[in-house]
Amino acid sequence: MTTSHEPAARREPKPADRLLGPDEVAAFLGVPLRTIYRWRSRREGPRGFRAGRHVRYRLDDVERWLEDRSDAS
Secondary structure: OOOOOOOOOOOOOOHHHOEEOHHHHHHHHOOOHHHHHHHHHHOOOOOEEEEOOEEEEEHHHHHHHHHHHHHHO
């Protein structure tokens, strides 16, 4: 019996799956980096998560947060 050791096909990430750092989120939203950290500590900003020691945001979550904010106004 032989087994195949072919590498698994790589999945190309969709743009919405892209992970952003806090500095990229700040640039994307046009706000100071300090604001991103303040929102995170108050749980007011886009949903983020920890990847090891780093905070990351999914682009899709940031865009959804923006849409939710515009509907609220």
